[in-house]
Amino acid sequence: MKYRKLGRTGLEVSAICLGAMTYGEPERGTNIWTLPEDKSKPIIKYALDKGITFIDCANTYSDGSSEEIMGRVLKDLVPREDIVLATKVFMPTQRKDRNAKGLSRKAILREIDASLKRLQVDYVDLYQIHRWDDRTPIEETMEALHDVVKSGKVRYIGASSMYAWQFAKAQHAAEMHGWTKFVSMQNQVNLIYREEEREMLPLCADMGVAVLPWSPLARGRLARPPGDITNRSENDPFARVLYDATVEADRAVIEANGRVAERHGVGRASIALAWLLRQPVVTAPIIGASKLSHVDDALAALEVTLTDEDVAELEQHYTPRKASW
Numbered sequence: 001m002k003y004r005k006l007g008r009t010g011l012e013v014s015a016i017c018l019g020a021m022t023y024g025e026p027e028r029g030t031n032i033w034t035l036p037e038d039k040s041k042p043i044i045k046y047a048l049d050k051g052i053t054f055i056d057c058a059n060t061y062s063d064g065s066s067e068e069i070m071g072r073v074l075k076d077l078v079p080r081e082d083i084v085l086a087t088k089v090f091m092p093t094q095r096k097d098r099n100a101k102g103l104s105r106k107a108i109l110r111e112i113d114a115s116l117k118r119l120q121v122d123y124v125d126l127y128q129i130h131r132w133d134d135r136t137p138i139e140e141t142m143e144a145l146h147d148v149v150k151s152g153k154v155r156y157i158g159a160s161s162m163y164a165w166q167f168a169k170a171q172h173a174a175e176m177h178g179w180t181k182f183v184s185m186q187n188q189v190n191l192i193y194r195e196e197e198r199e200m201l202p203l204c205a206d207m208g209v210a211v212l213p214w215s216p217l218a219r220g221r222l223a224r225p226p227g228d229i230t231n232r233s234e235n236d237p238f239a240r241v242l243y244d245a246t247v248e249a250d251r252a253v254i255e256a257n258g259r260v261a262e263r264h265g266v267g268r269a270s271i272a273l274a275w276l277l278r279q280p281v282v283t284a285p286i287i288g289a290s291k292l293s294h295v296d297d298a299l300a301a302l303e304v305t306l307t308d309e310d311v312a313e314l315e316q317h318y319t320p321r322k323a324s325w
Contacts, residue, residue, distance in 0.1 A: 006126075033290075043290070044070070050299055056087075085126075086126035112153050125155045188213065189201070191253050217287070249317075264304055
């Protein structure tokens with residue numbers, strides 16, 4: 001395993017982050033393809049044994065059961081200080097009242113306590129806003145996040161998919177008031193979705209903000225030949241929202257990824273991740289692992305050195321598209 005600083009902080013994280021959305025009770029929430037605890041634990045243990053120390057959760061995954069599973073598993077397997085634990089706030093979970101969603105002070109202070117309880121920890125290392133909240137002044141959000149940092153419940157704060165102007169506005173609000181600023185940006189970046197290269201990635205590079213790509217394999221489309229079907233792909237409506245409109249344009253990119261993988265003698269997922277990892281602004285792609293082999297493919301990416309010719313082949317067929325998250 002390789003380790004990197006999280007942006008300009010002193011915090012070290014593994015160059016591969018294990019995403020927790022794969023783990024959760026299938027009957028809770030909207031993702032029926034998730035793995036219950038007995039099937040999740042061996043994969044999480046394998047990732048930890050291989051040196052992955054960075055784990056990304058969210059309050060909303062599987063209606064809170066993902067955090068519950070992760071909390072029990074981690075407590076059983078590893079000392080708290082050996083891992084960097086992240087989670088997110090914005091989307092509702094369990095609660096159905098009008099203040100269950102969003103980034104109001106009420107929501108943030110309630111949800112951090114709920115996440116800590118589910119995760120069975122006293123603090124999280126990285127607390128991220130899952131999306132931008134148009135209904136709440138950014139000053140209210142940033143002050144509430146600053147307060148949870150000062151309370152000791154959170155070490156660092158991060159953001160997720162939004163427009164670059166929104167991220168700049170949030171950082172400016174924090175700087176103007178002396179509040180804690182975001183140290184990371186978790187956004188969608190992969191070979192078939194590169195719209196973040198226009199503004200967000202250059203902005204993060206300029207600010208020294210770590211980039212943590214979600215869906216680095218485009219919900220698995222970059223890990224298999226075009227048209228191949230899996231249980232998740234058949235039961236993942238969000239993947240269709242993200243990629244179905246560009247499926248024909250994406251085919252050439254996916255095929256190029258397969259050719260490069262064959263030349264290097266590794267899996268398709270390894271090449272797609274290696275392409276991300278060679279970008280200086282990227283700290284750690286967030287992988288979803290439902291099999292031990294998915295962890296192995298991610299680790300293999302750390303040993304792949306792509307040539308300029310490889311990169312040109314991977315990038316040449318990209319078709320610009322509407323921003324989506």
